[in-house]
Amino acid sequence: MRRELYDADHEAFRSVVAEFVEREVTPHLARWDEQRLIDRETWLAAGRQGILGLAAPEEYGGGGGTDYRFRAVLLEELAKVHATSLASSFSLQDDIAIPYIREIGTDEQKRRWLPAMAAGELIGAIAMTEPGTGSDLKGIRTAARQVPGGWVVNGAKTFITNGIQSDLVITVARTDPDGGAAGFSLLVVERDMPGFSRGRKLDKVGLHAQDTAELVYEDVFVPDENVLGRIGGGFGQLREMLPLERLSIAVHALAVSEAILADTIGYVRDRHAFGQRLADFQNTQFELAEMQTEVSIGRVFVDRAILALNAGELTEVDAAMAKWWGADLQNRVVDRCLQLHGGYGFMLEYPVGRAYQDARIQRIFGGANEIMKQIIGRSIVGRP
Structure with a gap:
């Protein structure tokens, strides 16, 4: 196609x-x-x-x-x-x-x-997730107290991408303890602000070269000129920006799926077993046929979402669909490609082995896939 x-x-x-x-x-x-x-x-x-x-x-x-x-x-x-x-x-x-x-x-x-x-x-980062909160952003405890000229921030964040090298960290903080969903704001914390420090560089299942860290805020003074957007508008601002992040995950998922599938097609053409190429077995051809079809279908949807984003028409629901489907598809494709590699697929010297490690997080970050399905489901039947 x-x-x-x-x-x-x-x-x-x-x-x-x-x-x-x-x-x-x-x-x-x-x-x-x-x-x-x-x-x-x-x-x-x-x-x-x-x-x-x-x-x-x-x-x-x-x-x-x-x-x-x-x-x-x-x-x-x-x-x-x-x-x-x-x-x-x-x-x-x-x-x-x-x-x-x-x-x-x-x-x-x-x-x-x-x-x-x-x-x-x-280098930028965004700090939303905290120990014990995960996808439950309303459970954020990092707090910012207003003082003359700015805000004093206390709390901790975890699983922060670019956490070690980041120079600017867009931090989600509770600026009004009684404000409910309107009690959160975005504050830009800079590298050398007193009281701001990095915790551990986290040892992850995959994405080993990507620095992911814990962040600690101990009486960090953030001046008013570092407030991003309006005070109390944090959740609304996050919601407006999340579709782009989720589309990014989907685009990457399709790109990885295509790359690993192409590698695997080359592998089964060259590898022999029982006197013939792996590519000549009916099971191999069926596996490749199913994966190629699924990837092609996913590509059509994601390409359409890219054009919708360019036109300013990408919806929260379509972005959620692209994210969960793309992430699940990537994991399915990588898993099946690893199986076709046999024991060599379990070796990290082969790209499919490393892809297997890296793929798993796609179903979690950017909003867990279960959250994506809830967004889609509520668009169908409404909120309770």
């Missing part, structure tokens, strides 16, 4: 990305996994190459942020070399941190932060 999502400009950008990946990414993947951290220089190189900060407006040194297809190209090229941790880290920057500042930041905040973020000089 012919894919018609991209035009000549996107394919020209793909060539730029492919050259960057060959030069700056592929040679370092194993070392990044070993050191559990992506080199800071890689962020700067991506900024120089113009493949970071795609979501930032052009006047702030970014790519304009109006056509998500360029971001999709980047995710696809990173998936081809199985640079999953880098793809996730860059997505946090371009699909979450920068869009928050672009959409709800003041002009002064945009001037202060966006050019350096687009250049890879400032």
Whole structure:
């Protein structure tokens, strides 16, 4: 089936990305996994190459942020070399941190932060999850108390992507203990603010090169000029921005599924057992046929969601559908491809083994898939 999502400009950008990946990414993947951290220089190189900060407006040194297809190209090229941790880290920057500042930041905040973020000089993160809260954001306990000139923040966050290297952390804090859903706000905490510290760099099942950390806030003074959006508007702002994050997960899921399936097709063509190629067994062909069909169907839906986002028409429900279906599909495809590899699939020297580790989180972050189904279900039958 012919894919018609991209035009000549996107394919020209793909060539730029492919050259960057060959030069700056592929040679370092194993070392990044070993050191559990992506080199800071890689962020700067991506900024120089113009493949970071795609979501930032052009006047702030970014790519304009109006056509998500360029971001999709980047995710696809990173998936081809199985640079999953880098793809996730860059997505946090371009699909979450920068869009928050672009959409709800003041002009002064945009001037202060966006050019350096687009250049890879400032790395962003968002701190929502806390020990004991998970998807239950209304259970957030990190509190901000108003004082002259700003807010004093106390609390802790966990599972924070880019947590170790981040320079700006968009922090969800309770600014009104009696405000209910309107009692939360977004505060931008900067790296060197007194009382702000990093806890452990977390040891995860997968995404080993992506730094994920605990964050600690002990009487951190955050000035009023670092309030992002309006006080009390935190939940509404999060809800408005989450569809983009969830679409990003879906785009990455389809890209990884396609890459692992392509690897597996090559493997079964070359591998022999019982006197014939693995590809010649009926079971292998049935497995490949089912996976290729499911991936093709998923690709149509996700491509349509990308165009809807570009047109300003992507709904919360469609983003939830794309996220849960894409994440589940990725896990199914990777699992079945690993089975076709046999014992070699369980070896981390093969991409499918590493993909198996990395895929599992897709069903959890960005809102667990169960939450996605609840969003979809409530759109059908209404809230209780």
